[in-house]
Amino acid sequence: MKENKIAFITCVNNEDSYKKSLSYIKKLKVPEGIEIEIIAIRNAKCITSAYNEAMQKSDAKYKVYLHQDVYIQNINFIRDILNIFKADQNIGLIGMAGAKIMPVSGIWWEDHCKVGKVYDSHSGTMKLLTFNEINDLYTEVKGIDGLIIITQYDLPWRDDIFDGWHFYDLSQSVEFLRKGFKVVVPNQHTAWCIHDCGYVNTTNGFEESRNKFLDNYSKDIFPLVSILIPAYNQTNYLEQALDSALNQSYRNTEIIICDDSTTSDVQILVEQYMLKNNNIKYINNGGPSGLKGQINIRKCFAASSGEYISYLLHDDLYNSNKIDKMINYFLYDDTLSLITSYRKMININGEYLMDNFRTVCQYPYDTRLTGDEAGRKILFSMINYIGELTTAMFRRKTVDFDIINYDKYKIYCLSDISLWLKLLRKGNMIYISEPLSKFRIHDAQNTFDNTLTSWASIDFFNMIISSYENKVFIKNRKELLESLMSWYKEYAGDFIKFSNQYNNSSKNNAEIIKLRDEYINCYTKFINILLE
Template sequence: MITQYDISWRDDLFREEGFYSIAQCIEFKRNYYSVVVAGQKKSWVLCSDKQMVFTIEEKDKFLDEYSKDIYPLVSVLIPTYNRPKYFEIALKSVLMQTYRNIEIIIGDDSSNDDTQAIVKKYKKKYPNILYKKNNRRCSTVTERSYMNYSDVLHRSSGEYINYLNDDDVFEAEKIAKMMDYYLQYPNVSLVTSYRKLIDDNDRVIFDEKIMTLYPRWEVEKDTLLRGEIALKNLIMKINFIGEPTTALVRRCDIDNNFGTFSDKSFNCINDLPQWIQSLKKGDLIYIKEPLSSLRVHSKQKTKELFTQLFFKIDYFYIYLLSYKEKLISKNDFYSVMKFWQKIADISPEMLQSLKQESKDNRHNEEILNEFLALKDKVKYITNEIIE
C-alpha cells in the first residue's frame, strides 16, 4: 500500500496482519478518501510465499466493525397481528442471522400489548429493531394486512427487502447465502430457496395432502434460471418460488408497494405479482437448501371462505395482466383461463351459503358479486379466443 495521507492503523482491533490492510482501506473511505486498486499487467511486488492466518475472533471483530461499510443493508419486514408466541420465534430467527447488516422493521396491528412487551425486551440488546404500534381502524382483515405490509416497507431503508410473516421462520444462513448470489451475479433480480413446512409446534410436516397445497421445486443443486423461463413456469404452472418469507428481493424492483404488478395492487396475493414484477428485470437463483420454514396452522386467514374468493379474483387479474404485458401468448392465456374456470367452479350449495353469509356484510357481498361477474367474463373470453 502507498498512502498520500496519514490515518492511524486499527491496532486496537487487530494483532495479526490478516485484516490490517483491508481495514485500513475502509478507514480511508470512512474519512472520505478514495481507495484505488491498480490494474497492473505485471506484478509490482513480490511477496514471500506464506499462508495468511487469522483467528475467528479477529474475523468477528472485523465484521462487527465494518459490515455496514462493505455489505448492502437488508431490511427484514415483519407485519404482525395477535401472534405473540409465533412472532417471538420469527424475531429470534432474524436476530440469529449471520449476515451483519440487517435492520428489522416491525409493524404491530395487535389489539393488545403482548407483542410490544416482547419487542421491548429485545430492543435493549438489538438497536437495529425499529418498532411501531399501529392504532388504526380498518373495515376488513384484508385492508389491515395490506396497510401493514405497505407501512413497514415505506419505513425501511434497505437496498434489499425480505418480508417475514409473523408465523414463519428463517434459517440462520438465509440472508447471507442469498446476498452472496446477489453480489456475485448482477443480472439476478430474485433469489429464493426450497422451504420446509412446519406445524403449530415447529415439527416438519410430511403429510402428502398438506404438502400438495404448497408446491415446492426440488433441485439437485443451486440453480440459475433465466427470467423469461422462470416467468413462464410461474404464470402457467405453479408458484414454485414461495410466499413473501421465502424470497429476497431488490428494492429497486418493487413498484411503490410490494406485490404491485402492472400498476395494480392485489387484495390477497402479493407474492406472485411481486415475483413476476422482479423477474421482468432479471434472472432467478433457486437455492436447493431450505432456508426458511412456512408454518401451516389452523388460524391462517387463507382458510376463510371469502378470502378464498379473493384469491381467485386476484389470480384472474394476474393472468389477464400477464397476457396484456405479453408475458404469455394467446394460447397460453386461453389455457390459464380454462384453468381458472376449474378453480372457480363452486357447487350450488356453496354458492347459496356464500349468498347467505354476504347478506349482512356489504364487503362480502361485493366480493361475491365481483367473483360471479368474472366467471361470466371468463366464459366470454374463452369463447372469443376460440373463435
C-alpha cells in the first residue's frame, strides 16, 4: 500500500458527466510527493461490486469514491482531506454530508441534526444545500452520503447485501464504525463539491435496499427496546399481542414473556414462536406470583436489558409503528423520560369501541410536556390520560427497580400511574396524537373487579400526599387542598357505596378488612388536613 498515493474511483455509465468530473480532478492542487491514480469501472452490475473491483486494483492508501456527476471545486481538496486523516488515525471515512443521529427510517437526510454542505440538483434546480454548521475541523457522524466517500483504510463493500444503487454508503459507514473507525464530515467554509445528479429516483429498489440496511444494521445503530409481556392463563389474545410485537417496523427489540399461568398453554404457544424468533425470552414463574400481577410486572422488568422499556399486556395490541415513532423522539431529546400516545379501545373481536380518551387528553397533535406539567395534570384531574401500561414507553435509567410503589406508599391498583409519576420526576414527556396501541376490553379483566375502584381511590390519595411531602407536582398547601378536593369529588361516592356494601356483606375476608382500614386511614387524614 503506497502511503503517498490517492486513487479517484468512479463507476461510469455516462461518459460526458465523467469527462466533466475528470476535468475538475485535473485542476486540483497536488501536494509535493503525492501520486494521483484515476480508475473508472464501466458496465458494473452495481456500485458495491464496482468499488470492490477498483479497491483490488489500486495500491493507493487513500481512495476517493465519487459519482460520475460529482465535481470537486475545492482546489485544495487533497491537502484538506490529508490534514483530516493525519489529525486522527482512527478516522476511516470522510463525506460531504451526513447524519449525526440516524433516524429510525434509516434515511440519513431525515435527520434534523444532519451536517455538511454540497451544491446539489436533486430537486431539478442546482442549489446549495447547507445543513447544521461544523465549528471544528470535522465532526463525527453515523452515516454519510455516497456522492463522495474518502477512505484511508480498505474495507470490502458489502456487495453480498447491496446489489443496487442505494444504501451502500450507509452500509459502508456502519462497517467502518463496527471496526472502531470514525466517520466524519469536514468543516467546509464553501461547499467542496457540486453534485449534478438531477432528479433522484427513490423508487427503483430504494425500499428494498432500505429494508436490507435496517435488517442488517439496526442492532449497530439503534438502542435496544425491551417489550415486556406479563402473561397469565390465556393464549388467544396473547398470540395476537405477540404477533403485534414481532411485526414492529423497529428491528432492535427483545421480547420478555414472564408467565404466571397455572396451565402449560402459554408455554406451549411461546415455545412454538421461539423456534422461529431468536429475540424472545420466556420465563415460567411456576404459577401466580401474587399482588394481582404486580410481581410479574416487576419480574419482566428485572429480566430485561433494553435501554428503553415498553410493556405489552397480554390482551392488548401494538400498531406496527409504535416503537419506531416513540424511539425517534427519544433519539433527539435526552430530557425525555416517558413517551405515550393516543390509544384505541377494542372488544374481544378486535372491533373499535367508542371512548372519550381523545376528549380527555385534548392533544390533537404531538405535544411535549415538562415532567412537572404532565404529573400535575394527573394529580389535579384524577385522570390517567397517559394510558395503561401498554400505551407508553420509558427510558430505563430514569426509574429504579421498584417500578410499582410510590415512595413509602404501597400501590395496590394504579401501578401504571405510580410509574408515570416517578418517571415524570426525572424527565419530560411527549404525547403522540396518532393511535399507536389498542386496549382490549373484555369480561375477564381486573378492570371488572369491583374492589379495584376502591383501591384506586386509596392509591390516588397516597400519591397526592407523597407528592406534597416531597414537594414534587404539588408544591404548597393550596395546591394540596385543590388536588384533594378533586380526589374527594371523584371518589366520595365510591367510599359511601363501599361502606354500605361492607356493612351489608356477610363476607369478612382479609382483603375487605384491609380495604376498609385503608379507607378509614385516608379519610381520617383527609379530614385532619382540612381542619389544619
